[in-house]
Amino acid sequence: xxxxxxxxxxxxxxxxxxxxxxxxxxxxxxxxxxxxxxxxxxxxxxxxxxxxxxxxxxxxxxxxxxxxxxxxxxxxxxxxxxxxxxxxxxxxxxxxxxxxxxxxxxxxxxxxxxxxxxxxxxxxxxxxxxxxxxxxxxxxxxxxxxxxxxxxxxxxxxxxxxxx
Numbered sequence: 809x810x811x812x813x814x815x816x817x818x819x820x821x822x823x824x825x826x827x828x829x830x831x832x833x834x835x836x837x838x839x840x841x842x843x844x845x846x847x848x849x850x851x852x853x854x855x856x857x858x859x860x861x862x863x864x865x866x867x868x869x870x871x872x873x874x875x876x877x878x879x880x881x882x883x884x885x886x887x888x889x890x891x892x893x894x895x896x897x898x899x900x901x902x903x904x905x906x907x908x909x910x911x912x913x914x915x916x917x918x919x920x921x922x923x924x925x926x927x928x929x930x931x932x933x934x935x936x937x938x939x940x941x942x943x944x945x946x947x948x949x950x951x952x953x954x955x956x957x958x959x960x961x962x963x964x965x966x967x968x969x970x971x972x
Contacts, residue, residue, distance in 0.1 A: 821887055824889070831856055831891065836850035857924075859922075866916065869918065886898060890926075902922060904921050
């Protein structure tokens with residue numbers, strides 16, 4: 809089951825202009841007097857820290873304050889962009905007191921810090937992505953276009969009238 813199916817959802821999206829993510833560090837470094845440091849995994853899934861700001865009209869401002877009051881110590885789901893380029897649902901927790909600003913003209917800002925549980929890393933997918941990136945000289949769209957052509961044109965042509 810998906811995170812957004814199991815948890816209450818904060819449906820507002822934060823501003824991207826004030827978006828600051830501190831990625832959870834699961835690497836422990838031991839520095840020696842000579843040579844490079846020793847690096848090892850300390851724990852898997854160290855949580856991310858993120859500060860977000862919402863800018864909105866009055867009805868959304870009332871919603872986000874009521875949501876905070878209900879879930880200030882409970883997990884919830886929220887769409888964020890972390891370690892990628894698209895919004896995905898993450899399990900989040902509020903971290904500390906929010907900041908409230910009135911900008912005038914019935915526009916408000918709500919800023920808060922979040923603790924975000926990271927998504928599991930698929931090392932095989934990461935290795936495949938890096939391989940294709942290097943093989944295409946950084947132009948993965950050319951490779952993806954070939955896959956799209958294979959699936960949407962070449963495969964149906966090869967199957968002919970088979971209703972597969």
